[in-house]
Amino acid sequence: MTFILELEHVVKRFGGLVATNDMTFAVYKGESLGLIGPNGAGKTTIFSLIMGEHKVDSGSIRLHGEELTGLPTHKRIRRGIARTYQVPRPFADMDVLANIEVGLMPDSLIEMLVSPFDHAEGRAIARSVGLAEADLHRDPAELSMGDLRKLELARTLATRPEVMLLDEVFAGLTSGEIAQISGLLKEKRQDGLTYVIVSHDLRSLEPLIDRAIAMTQGTFVCAGSYQEVMNDKAVRMAYLGH
Ligand SMILES: Nc1ncnc2c1ncn2[C@@H]1O[C@H](COP(=O)(O)OP(=O)(O)OP(=O)(O)O)[C@@H](O)[C@H]1O
Numbered sequence: 001m002t003f004i005l006e007l008e009h010v011v012k013r014f015g016g017l018v019a020t021n022d023m024t025f026a027v028y029k030g031e032s033l034g035l036i037g038p039n040g041a042g043k044t045t046i047f048s049l050i051m052g053e054h055k056v057d058s059g060s061i062r063l064h065g066e067e068l069t070g071l072p073t074h075k076r077i078r079r080g081i082a083r084t085y086q087v088p089r090p091f092a093d094m095d096v097l098a099n100i101e102v103g104l105m106p107d108s109l110i111e112m113l114v115s116p117f118d119h120a121e122g123r124a125i126a127r128s129v130g131l132a133e134a135d136l137h138r139d140p141a142e143l144s145m146g147d148l149r150k151l152e153l154a155r156t157l158a159t160r161p162e163v164m165l166l167d168e169v170f171a172g173l174t175s176g177e178i179a180q181i182s183g184l185l186k187e188k189r190q191d192g193l194t195y196v197i198v199s200h201d202l203r204s205l206e207p208l209i210d211r212a213i214a215m216t217q218g219t220f221v222c223a224g225s226y227q228e229v230m231n232d233k234a235v236r237m238a239y240l241g242h
């Protein structure tokens with residue numbers, strides 16, 4: 001098995017707070033990895049560091065063995081990595097379809113001028129996440145939380161990532177919507193997608209992941225199967241206090 005994404009001795013401080021404390025872990029190609037930890041453990045910060053939205057203070061982050069540190073976010077996206085946001089962040093002045101199409105835009109202006117833009121692909125991605133045709137020309141502000149989460153996924157999928165970082169994709173969703181998104185993630189894995197997923201909804205997370213990594217206070221606690229991690233003493237302390 002080969003690693004697709006590797007973090008080595010990654011440190012990030014916000015003032016006096018060590019949000020990422022010497023984190024080292026790797027993600028196998030094709031894997032679904034759960035990243036778990038209580039509120040404030042530093043899960044979202046790890047995603048922001050991988051995407052280059054925050055700068056690491058020290059350590060290395062590699063995709064396909066190549067260093068990402070120093071690359072701006074858009075170049076990391078081009079290399080095949082993308083994330084969703086815990087708090088959905090659509091562009092407010094564009095309709096739902098246009099939001100998805102931002103991710104489909106070719107890199108160069110020349111490419112854009114020579115190839116006419118095809119709305120079919122954006123529509124197909126919208127359909128694949130379960131967004132209704134009738135919603136495509138709505139303002140994202142009119143969407144329910146469930147549809148906003150689907151839009152987050154669609155925007156991310158539009159960049160054709162090899163690795164997706166999914167931050168609380170189930171928060172605020174009904175059980176039907178959770179089942180729909182879980183089904184979509186399983187399908188995408190069959191197409192070769194690798195993902196790291198953060199979710200407080202552990203029951204929905206469990207059937208989706210091959211392996212889990214637990215962290216607390218910015219620090220690695222343990223890794224293993226979902227059951228192994230949930231039975232770990234230190235994880236139980238961090239989550240349950242006993
Ligand atoms: N931009 C920032 N500036 C200062 N402190 C930050 C910043 N982002 C995160 N932090 C702090 O870093 C720590 C880790 O936060 P992070 O959001 O990564 O945790 P999390 O595991 O995603 O938590 P949650 O489960 O609540 O989403 C917290 O103490 C948080 O307050």
Ligand SMILES: [Mg+2]
Pocket residue numbers: 043044045086167
């Ligand atoms: Mg978070």
